[in-house]
Amino acid sequence: MKKDFAERVWDVVAQIPVGRVTTYGRIARHLGLGRSARMVGYALHAVAASDDPMAVPCHRVVNRTGALTGALHFPTPTAMEERLLSEGVTFLDDGRVDLDRHLWEPDTAEDE
DNA sequence: TGTATGACCAGTC
């Protein structure tokens, strides 16, 4: 186990407040990964395969369009939106997360 | 050891 970029991703994702979501790109850029947002999603996938899949609220991480891309990788395809709804997150008519209301940025939105 | 792919994003044609 290397635990490098993945841990940083988990750390940031773990900082996402309840009822709020962020995008892979935001996390990637915040970590200095730049455009390697793919690694962010890959890191989350690594968490799912890790010993503590629940260690990171991966359900609070969506893509740039707010689509639950990772939902397909969840134990159940509906687990992701179910959890978000349970946290008070609203969805658009397209089935995407309302980023305009719940978009959270790493460290840049600490004061809300 | 090398090639291929991936829970993506942004710029360019």
Add this chain to the structure above:
DNA sequence: CGACTGGCCATAC
């Protein structure tokens, strides 16, 4: 304004 290609870095075979 719409669609495509490139890039990025790590994991898997």
